Amino acid sequence: MFRVVKHNNGYYIWRKLISAGFISICFLALLSIILFVLFLLAEIFVSGADALLTRRIFVPVAKESQLLDTHIDYLQYKKIVYNGMNILFKESSYDKKSTQEIADSLVSDYSIREITSSNIVMHKGYSGVWLLVCRKMLVAEAPKLVKDALSYLKNRDLFKTSFNTKFFFGNDSAYPEAAGIAGSIVGTLLSILVAMAISIPIGMAVGIYFSEISADNKLNRFVFAVIVNLASVPTVVYGLLSFAMFISFLGIPRSTALLAGMTLALIAVPHVIITVIDAVQLVPKGIKHSALALGASRIQVVLHHSLPIASQRLVAGVLLSMARVIGETAPLVIIGMLVFTTERSWYLSDVSTTLPIRIYLWSKNPNGDYQNMASGTILVLVLILMLISILARILKYKSVMRN
Numbered sequence: 001m002f003r004v005v006k007h008n009n010g011y012y013i014w015r016k017l018i019s020a021g022f023i024s025i026c027f028l029a030l031l032s033i034i035l036f037v038l039f040l041l042a043e044i045f046v047s048g049a050d051a052l053l054t055r056r057i058f059v060p061v062a063k064e065s066q067l068l069d070t071h072i073d074y075l076q077y078k079k080i081v082y083n084g085m086n087i088l089f090k091e092s093s094y095d096k097k098s099t100q101e102i103a104d105s106l107v108s109d110y111s112i113r114e115i116t117s118s119n120i121v122m123h124k125g126y127s128g129v130w131l132l133v134c135r136k137m138l139v140a141e142a143p144k145l146v147k148d149a150l151s152y153l154k155n156r157d158l159f160k161t162s163f164n165t166k167f168f169f170g171n172d173s174a175y176p177e178a179a180g181i182a183g184s185i186v187g188t189l190l191s192i193l194v195a196m197a198i199s200i201p202i203g204m205a206v207g208i209y210f211s212e213i214s215a216d217n218k219l220n221r222f223v224f225a226v227i228v229n230l231a232s233v234p235t236v237v238y239g240l241l242s243f244a245m246f247i248s249f250l251g252i253p254r255s256t257a258l259l260a261g262m263t264l265a266l267i268a269v270p271h272v273i274i275t276v277i278d279a280v281q282l283v284p285k286g287i288k289h290s291a292l293a294l295g296a297s298r299i300q301v302v303l304h305h306s307l308p309i310a311s312q313r314l315v316a317g318v319l320l321s322m323a324r325v326i327g328e329t330a331p332l333v334i335i336g337m338l339v340f341t342t343e344r345s346w347y348l349s350d351v352s353t354t355l356p357i358r359i360y361l362w363s364k365n366p367n368g369d370y371q372n373m374a375s376g377t378i379l380v381l382v383l384i385l386m387l388i389s390i391l392a393r394i395l396k397y398k399s400v401m402r403n
Contacts, residue, residue: 051376194261207276
């Protein structure tokens with residue numbers, strides 16, 4: 001009754017080898033992706049961590065303290081710094097010329113404006129101020145004279161490292177030591193709020209129409225295919241469209257948070273529509289049919305059943321859509337967001353910029369200090385995107401457990 005099948009041992013072994021080889025390739029691919037992501041995050045963190053720290057050296061100013069509350073010029077400030085450095089290095093082998101060279105190299109020109117009577121503190125028996133150190137003198141390629149001077153100051157507790165608050169609360173500046181991303185954060189926040197205010201109502205309405213109301217005909221299928229294709233269009237095209245429609249036709253001022261938000265809304269609308277369609281279609285059909293059988297209209301089914309059940313998925317999808325557009329740079333370059341702003345503004349019509357644009361401007365600056373600042377901004381942007389993604393995943397998981 002039973003038929004015994006004899007397998008070819010060679011074929012069996014060959015099939016096992018193919019299976020093991022395929023699994024090994026998949027494992028190596030996964031491992032390479034994990035290593036690449038870890039390397040990328042480590043590189044961003046190492047490069048960006050320097051922007052989050054500030055270094056200062058202590059400079060005595062006791063002899064000239066009576067001059068600090070008067071109007072003195074730049075050269076007088078430099079003289080105060082020279083005299084203070086001569087006091088610090090009086091026990092070293094440096095002559096006055098070398099000490100002045102060290103002062104010119106180490107002390108930031110921006111920092112000398114901090115030499116005021118209100119900033120004077122006592123340290124190591126001296127009355128003086130803590131002045132910022134030039135970032136470019138902290139690299140491995142710094143002159144040997146500067147490296148030795150830094151070691152001398154560190155050994156005598158005249159050098160300190162602290163958190164760089166100016167990076168988060170400062171604005172754009174010609175001095176890397178004073179530059180910050182506060183204005184860019186405000187511009188990004190305003191742009192995203194405008195994008196959400198435009199894209200969410202439009203995306204919700206169109207998504208609900210296609211998922212619950214529209215008939216299955218050729219026209220609706222064609223329009224839906226166009227929307228899906230718009231989600232994959234290069235974003236630089238939206239920048240050109242925004243320039244032609246909002247700037248040339250409507251006359252909206254360039255380099256404003258309002259224009260940036262409207263441009264980002266164009267990019268986000270197709271993603272929000274697709275998100276709404278997917279979320280509403282996952283609502284159990286039994287609930288919809290039961291509501292219709294009890295006499296509810298299609299709109300009542302959507303408002304009282306579909307949307308409440310799919311609410312967490314909708315929020316998660318919208319957050320991911322906003323995370324998708326928050327890092328856009330190319331369309332914002334086209335509409336003129338490459339601006340130098342020394343003040344932050346909470347008005348939509350004022351000139352502003354965003355975090356991706358700030359990264360772009362600082363990364364192409366020939367000054368290496370600004371490139372470190374760009375890495376720090378990338379680190380902040382990556383953390384923001386990770387938080388948004390984690391929040392969206394949590395909401396999506398709760399929605400799955402709820403259903």
